[in-house]
Amino acid sequence: MNSISVRALLVRGMLAGLAAGVLALVVAYFLGESRVDAAIALEEAHSHDHGGGEELVSRTLQSTAGLATGVLVFGVAIGGIAALVFCYALGRIGRFGPRATAALVAFGALLTVYVVPFLKYPANPPAIGNPDTIGQRTALFFLMVALSVLLAVAAVIVGRRLAPRLGNWNATIAASAGYVLAIALAYVFLPSFNEVGKDFPAGLLWEFRLATLAVQATLWTTFGLLFGYLTERLLVPKPGTATAGDGSASRAAAAAS
Template identity: 60%
Template sequence: MKSATVRALLVRGMLAGVLAGLLSFGLAYLIGEPQVDAAIAVEEAGAAHHGHGGGGGEPEEELVSRAVQSTAGLSTAVLVYGTALGGITALALCFALGRVGAFGTRATAAFVAAGGFLAVAFVPFLKYPANPPAVGDPETLNQRTAMFFLMIVLSVLLLIGAVLVGKKLAPRWGNWNATIAAGAAFAVAVGIALAFLPAGDAIPEHFPADVLWQFRLASIGVQALLWAALGLILGELSQRVLEPKPAQASRQSAEPAASVPAS
């Protein structure tokens, strides 16, 4: 693939990431932030209970207000994340085109986005699901972050390996059987990784289960929307670069011929 085409797809991938990030921000604000507020209320109630009558001191003043965190802070984080993710996904699309089967541009973009959601969001979520405030020991934050990113790296590598295995088996087993075998191998490998990696922090005994469940559901829902929108938008934008409409292509090819004077 030519470098100019790669650059064009990279720019469109980042644009797709921005648009997908805007959609994800809307969903995160609507269904995620209320659960964060509920978790903060639980944390404050617990702190007030433990400090009652004990001279717990004045509460710490927030450096950034909750209103700013839930609007400007959240939108900035989601848009930066979406832009970076869009660029990486566009590069993955450049590599995957023509290598994962006889798929068109849109289908390949959807395939790459689905694989990204599986490897980057869903599988790590199974081992280290998102936790709201008041859940998790601050002293183990660095360890938990490192293990989460290790789970992402392992999942991505295992998915790439499963795709390569499927391609290797396809000529002898057929596409359907090779896909089933590769998927089973991926599931077994992920299961082993989930079993042997250390667990996350224990949930506090009195933390409301409904708040925790709704927060985690909102978290994975935002990720699903982000990846789905990214795959659809990137597929549409990329197809306009790689598969121009016949009328546009014929018009572009006719313009040089029309400029040649008749002899």
């Protein structure tokens, strides 16, 4: 793929990530912020030695401008990274067109970057967690993310090498089984944390975690659909112009090579 196509796809990936971030922001604000407020209120109600110091950043600013900045910057960043992954994956993971490849990249990112680490170290609202373990918990979460991504890449490589001997379907099953087994071993051997107090409402915890999952699902689903549409318009020639010249056709062929 030439540098012009990569640059064009990178721009489209960042734009798609921005648009996905906007929708994810709406979900985060309406589904997540009310649960955060409820958890903070619960924490303050059970805190008998609350210092009463002034907040460096007000809760209102955190839930509006702060939330928007974080989600939108994250959306643009992951859009750019996913676009680069798409550039490599197109034509190398099977005979999939741009839309299908974009959907697979988005689904794979949602699964490996968020869902798999989430199942081991789920998100917790502000009222949960020991401040003394926050550094360890953060490091282990990012370690789980790195392991999940690296193992997924290894599974794709193994699947491609097994395909000529086993066939695409059997190779995919074998590689996926290897990924699941390796993740299961990581789940077993990495430390776990159970810092949820007995007096914390289980319903609120469940709703908060579902809200965080909904934000990520919205982000990656929107990105996959929009980026697939944009890449198809860029790389696949229209039926009426397919015979007008070889430039568009060669561009799509170069993208898949």
